[in-house]
Each structure stands twice: as structure tokens, then as C-alpha cells.
Amino acid sequence: EVQLVESGGGLVKPGASLRLSCAASGFTFRIYSMNWVRRAPGKGLEWVSGTSSDSTYIFYADSVKGRFTVSRDNARNSLYLQMNSLRPEDTAVYYCARDLGSPGPFDYWGQGILVTVSS
Amino acid sequence: SYELTQAPSVSVSPGQTASITCSGDKLGDKYACWYQQRPGQSPVLVIYQNNRRPSGIPERFSGSNSGNTATLTISGTQAMDEADYYCQAWDSSTAWQVFGGGTKLTVL
Numbered sequence: 564e565v566q567l568v569e570s571g572g573g574l575v576k577p578g579a580s581l582r583l584s585c586a587a588s589g590f591t592f593r594i595y596s597m598n599w600v601r602r603a604p605g606k607g608l609e610w611v612s613g614t615s616s617d618s619t620y621i622f623y624a625d626s627v628k629g630r631f632t633v634s635r636d637n638a639r640n641s642l643y644l645q646m647n648s649l650r651p652e653d654t655a656v657y658y659c660a661r662d663l664g665s666p667g668p669f670d671y672w673g674q675g676i677l678v679t680v681s682s
Numbered sequence: 683s684y685e686l687t688q689a690p691s692v693s694v695s696p697g698q699t700a701s702i703t704c705s706g707d708k709l710g711d712k713y714a715c716w717y718q719q720r721p722g723q724s725p726v727l728v729i730y731q732n733n734r735r736p737s738g739i740p741e742r743f744s745g746s747n748s749g750n751t752a753t754l755t756i757s758g759t760q761a762m763d764e765a766d767y768y769c770q771a772w773d774s775s776t777a778w779q780v781f782g783g784g785t786k787l788t789v790l
Contacts, residue, residue, distance in 0.1 A: 598779065600725075600779075600781075602719075607766075607768060607781060607782070607783045607784035608717070608719075608725065608768050608770075608781045608784065609781065610778060610779040610780065610781060613779065620777070622776075622777045622778060624778060625683070658724060658725070660725075663727075663730065664713075664730075664731075666772040666777070666779065667713070667715065667730075667770060667771075667772050667779055668713075668715035668727055668730040668731075668770060669717075669725075669727060669770075669779075670727050670730075670736060672724040672725050672726075673724065674724055675724055
């Protein structure tokens with residue numbers, strides 16, 4: 564069974580940093596592209612970042628470029644999102660999602676992890 | 683940047699057909715997919731490559747994509763179909779994944 568489990572969320576102040584993790588199991592992680600998607604309160608889904616299977620290709624939405632860094636460790640079956648210089652508008656539930664076709668669609672999603680940026 | 687537009691809300695009576703549309707410039711030249719997200723749950727892929735259903739998705743869900751509009755059709759809508767629905771496409775010029783703003787489907 565494919566499972567994606569996010570961790571690392573929480574409440575932080577503006578300007579702080581946070582690192583999200585996504586532990587994958589039930590599939591051959593190293594051959595799939597992976598993505599981070601978020602949903603802010605009262606808003607819709609927003610794609611944040613994606614990485615190819617071997618990290619050769621990495622992309623970011625304009626809203627997080629220069630502040631967020633995506634990485635993966637194929638030996639540990641894990642995906643990460645390093646979030647720096649956090650802003651209140653980064654408050655959202657963050658999901659990791661497996662990429663079925665590189666690019667897209669996203670066929671499996673984690674349960675999501677809440678990140679709250681507030682003073 | 684590429685944009686996808688959805689109506690904020692659609693209402694349908696139980697047993698009737700619901701149509702949810704997604705508009706974007708030459709969207710028909712891209713693959714469109716659709717996600718269902720119930721309150722408090724993670725998104726679920728219901729249609730990909732315009733009209734393909736993943737395993738486990740009921741046959742009442744179907745999709746089409748032509749011109750500037752992709753459409754998700756739910757036939758014989760059930761109360762359990764009440765959810766937010768999002769379209770998605772890949773913008774090759776930026777390599778970004780783009781989501782529509784979402785449509786809240788109400789079954790009443």
C-alpha cells in the first residue's frame with residue numbers, strides 16, 4: 564500500500580524556518596517525481612514545488628522561490644521541504660504528492676501537515 | 683503565467699448530472715486532470731489525461747477536454763460526491779503545475 568506521511572509542521576513566527584519531511588513507503592520511491600502542494604485556510608490548492616526522481620530537475624512556484632528548498636533522499640525514501648523566511652501567507656496545510664506521469668497528475672497524497680506562521 | 687478558471691460553486695440534485703468546467707487558454711492542447719477533496723481529507727485524483735479514471739473511481743465520473751475548456755461530469759450524483767473539485771494542468775512554458783481555483787459541489 565502506498566503511504567506518504569508528512570511531519571515537521573507547527574506554529575512559528577514570521578521570519579522563522581521550518582523543515583517538512585515526507586516519508587514514503589509501499590512503492591519504489593527513487594523512480595518517481597514528487598511534489599509539495601499546499602492549501603491555505605479558505606483558499607484552493609496551490610502547487611509549491613516539484614523534484615524529478617533523481618533531483619536533476621527542481622521547480623518552484625514564484626510565491627516561494629528563493630525561500631523554500633525541496634530535496635529528497637532516495638536511500639531513505641524521503642522528501643523534504645526547507646522553508647525559510649516564513650510569512651503569514653505561508654500558513655497552510657502542506658501535502659506531499661506522488662507524480663504519476665512526470666509531469667503530473669498526482670496519484671497519491673499524504674494526509675497533510677499544518678504550518679501556521681503567526682506572531 | 684498560465685491560469686485555470688473554475689466557477690466557485692455548483693449545485694445539483696441527487697441523481698442528476700453535475701458538470702464542472704475549467705477554462706484556460708488552449709487547455710485542450712494539454713492534459714487536464716481533476717481532484718476531489720472532501721472536508722478535512724486529502725485530495726483524491728478522479729480523472730487524469732482528460733478522461734481516464736484511476737482504479738477505484740466510480741464510473742459515474744467522466745471527463746472531457748477540448749478547445750479552452752475541460753469538463754468533469756458526475757452522472758447520478760450522490761450525497762457522498764459533495765466536495766471541492768479542482769482541475770489541474772501542466773504549463774510547459776514554466777514547468778509549473780497549475781490548479782484551478784476550485785469548485786464547491788453541493789448536492790441538495
